Amino acid sequence: MPKCLLPIAGKPLLAHHLDALALAGIDDVTVVAGFEAQRVAAFAADRCRIVVNERWASTNSIVSLYQAGPHVCGDAFLFQNADVLYAPALVRRFVAAPRANACLVDPLRPHLAQEYHLALEGGRIAAYSRDVSVDDSVGESAQLDKIGAADSARFLDRLGEVIAAGGHTGFPLQAYDVLMSGDGLWPVYTAGLPWWEIDTAEDYARCEAEHRAVHHNGAGRVTLKKLASFAVHPRMPSRYAWMPPAARVGVRHPWRTGRHVRAVHAGRLSIAGLDLQVNGDRMLGIALDEATRAGFEPFLLWGSLLGCVREDGFIHNDRDIDLGVLDEDAPKLPAWRDAMRARGFEIRIGNAHKVSVVHPRHRRLFIDIDVVHRRADGWAITNSTSDPRRICHYVFAPSVFGETRASTLGGRRVRLPADPEGFLEATYGEWRTPQAKVHYLYGPLNLEIETRAPTVSHA
Numbered sequence: 001m002p003k004c005l006l007p008i009a010g011k012p013l014l015a016h017h018l019d020a021l022a023l024a025g026i027d028d029v030t031v032v033a034g035f036e037a038q039r040v041a042a043f044a045a046d047r048c049r050i051v052v053n054e055r056w057a058s059t060n061s062i063v064s065l066y067q068a069g070p071h072v073c074g075d076a077f078l079f080q081n082a083d084v085l086y087a088p089a090l091v092r093r094f095v096a097a098p099r100a101n102a103c104l105v106d107p108l109r110p111h112l113a114q115e116y117h118l119a120l121e122g123g124r125i126a127a128y129s130r131d132v133s134v135d136d137s138v139g140e141s142a143q144l145d146k147i148g149a150a151d152s153a154r155f156l157d158r159l160g161e162v163i164a165a166g167g168h169t170g171f172p173l174q175a176y177d178v179l180m181s182g183d184g185l186w187p188v189y190t191a192g193l194p195w196w197e198i199d200t201a202e203d204y205a206r207c208e209a210e211h212r213a214v215h216h217n218g219a220g221r222v223t224l225k226k227l228a229s230f231a232v233h234p235r236m237p238s239r240y241a242w243m244p245p246a247a248r249v250g251v252r253h254p255w256r257t258g259r260h261v262r263a264v265h266a267g268r269l270s271i272a273g274l275d276l277q278v279n280g281d282r283m284l285g286i287a288l289d290e291a292t293r294a295g296f297e298p299f300l301l302w303g304s305l306l307g308c309v310r311e312d313g314f315i316h317n318d319r320d321i322d323l324g325v326l327d328e329d330a331p332k333l334p335a336w337r338d339a340m341r342a343r344g345f346e347i348r349i350g351n352a353h354k355v356s357v358v359h360p361r362h363r364r365l366f367i368d369i370d371v372v373h374r375r376a377d378g379w380a381i382t383n384s385t386s387d388p389r390r391i392c393h394y395v396f397a398p399s400v401f402g403e404t405r406a407s408t409l410g411g412r413r414v415r416l417p418a419d420p421e422g423f424l425e426a427t428y429g430e431w432r433t434p435q436a437k438v439h440y441l442y443g444p445l446n447l448e449i450e451t452r453a454p455t456v457s458h459a
Helices: 014-021 037-044 061-067 090-098 149-164 201-215 244-250 254-258 260-267 271-295 302-311 327-342 420-428
Strands: 030-033 050-052 077-080 083-085 103-108 119-123 124-129 139-147 188-189 195-199 320-326 346-350 354-359 362-375 379-385 390-396 405-409 411-417 447-451
Touching: 014 083, 014 090, 014 390, 030 037, 030 061, 037 050, 050 327, 061 149, 083 090, 083 139, 090 103, 090 139, 119 139, 119 447, 124 188, 139 149, 139 195, 188 447, 195 201, 271 320, 271 362, 271 411, 302 320, 302 405, 302 411, 302 420, 320 327, 327 346, 327 354, 327 362, 390 420
Parallel strands: 030 050, 103 188, 320 362
Antiparallel strands: 077 139, 083 195, 103 139, 119 124, 346 354, 354 362, 362 379, 379 390, 390 447, 405 411
């Protein structure tokens, strides 16, 4: 049968695609069918437009996409291969990303020579090929692409030129040069959300198994099995394995801990999340008091800012406290770091971009202060420690930072960036509704990746 009709978790692959697109707000879909096209049409004709590539056996996807051209020319459109399955949250993330011309990129997969990889220059995609080296690659192509309305006609014309010149067995990427030379072709990162390509029977079995596991547990959900990895008494039944670590977290505040016992027991709240819910207010107070003594007022960032604005408290499954300062206050951070060390905290990270501390009694509850650097086009926060091959920059418009504003979190006075909603929109897209948890480093939508120069060793 056509691969797009293979059942995944009891539903044809093509149905998963159409459902995910509908959830992302896309209901005008063209399917270009080839092998057994009549079966594809019988299944999906009531939900989408069917175009048949009669030369499917002697051509490739460049021809199929070109045949769909009359239905998308002049409009913004998304295109994908029907044998690649994406989590619905990943499709929504890609559609919501602000760039008009974009490719989905997975920065977390191992570098395999037979796959297509991308290299950047100035944040834009400068190379898209199997020849991109591991040192230059920002990730593997996840084969989901979108073309903006301003470039769609020119892109489709370029597809026709390539086909006419004998490129009918090629791929749409052969026309990407017109996008790279215009407003640019930009990466959007998968951020740890799952996707599967089905080329072999082994791929299909893995997709079926992994998709069922993700669907059963939910994206980012912490199960009781995961909580049970903590050391417990050998005679304690496994269903009570969560109790000792939960008790250690809440020993000073048993009443607060008791409010979250059901969530921990059900696997909806991790032990790290419990620690933040129980002890976050106190730890935040210590951090802000020492910052005041050091002569500066940090503001909330990332998940702490999202929790303050959206939920008037810490996010349920967050695990740390996120603060920031403008670069003009960065020279005061060593005094804060030393004061926190004097209060028993240990230093996790200390560089020009971030200071992070943790207390020995709360090993999962970090307190991070990021430095917000000025740049010509606005502001940026840089993570230079989490990936040995890449430096991550998170870019914000000029209006996001500057003067801060006052708010409260858990009854404590806190400071927010000048435009907290602008920060959240740039970072998370649709932030008002809880979304699937994404990778902390590659999750923000305003991410720019800089690859490090390879280290040269000398004999």
